[in-house]
Amino acid sequence: MNDQNILLELKYNFFGRIFRMLFYMFGIIISILLFNINLFSSLVAAFVFTLIVYIICDMCFFERVIFTNYHVIKEWRIFGKSIFNKIKYKDLIIEHSQKIHFGSGLLIFYKSNYKGYLKKIFKRLFFFIELAPINKNDIKKIREILIEKKILKGDEYDWKY
Structure with missing residues (x-):
């Protein structure tokens, strides 16, 4: 990946990740x-258990999210191998749910051109970011990048961070 194309690189902070994992262990x-x-x-209970195990695995294997000039990329490192999920800005739709539990929120990225409802749900599961383990300045930078790339419109300009 060309480093000059990188606008922002996000990583979870260690203590935020540990706190969220303890919260999910309680769940x-x-x-x-x-x-x-x-x-x-x-x-x-079976549904909640499955969802929580998935979120814990995602937090364990999560490496970083990269905002480049043309893409949003989520990278996982699983047993030494890097796995990427990449979405172009022109195909990007973002959902922002702020403070859904204990001061955390989610950013969910997905492509606008997925065919079929189940495929959309499946792809959403693999490209979300928890906001609790991320610095607030980085969240503001994400917002600025998404406004610059004309992804955010209307009320979405007003994120409460």
């Missing part, structure tokens, strides 16, 4: 406790 314990109450709570 796993609660989902296990809910598992034996009744059938509905078992189904909810």
Whole structure:
């Protein structure tokens, strides 16, 4: 990757990552406790357990998110091998959910040209960023880059950071 094309490189800070993992470990314990109450709570607990395990794995293997002149790239490092998910700005749609739990939020990136609803959901799962382990100045830089690339419009200019 050409370093002169990189506008911003995001990495989780160590303590934010540890705090979020402890929070999700607590969620796993609660989902296990809910598992034996009744059938509905078992189904909810199984869904929550699966989602939390996925998020913990994503946080463990997450390396960085890179904003270049033309793409947004998420990189994972799994057993020494780098895996990239790349989206061009012209195909990018962003969803921002601010402070959904304990002061954290999510940025969800996905392509606008996915065919089929299930494919959209599957691709969204693999390209989100938790905002708790990221510096607030970096969040402001993300916002500026997305405004410059004309991804954010209207009310999305008003992020509360």
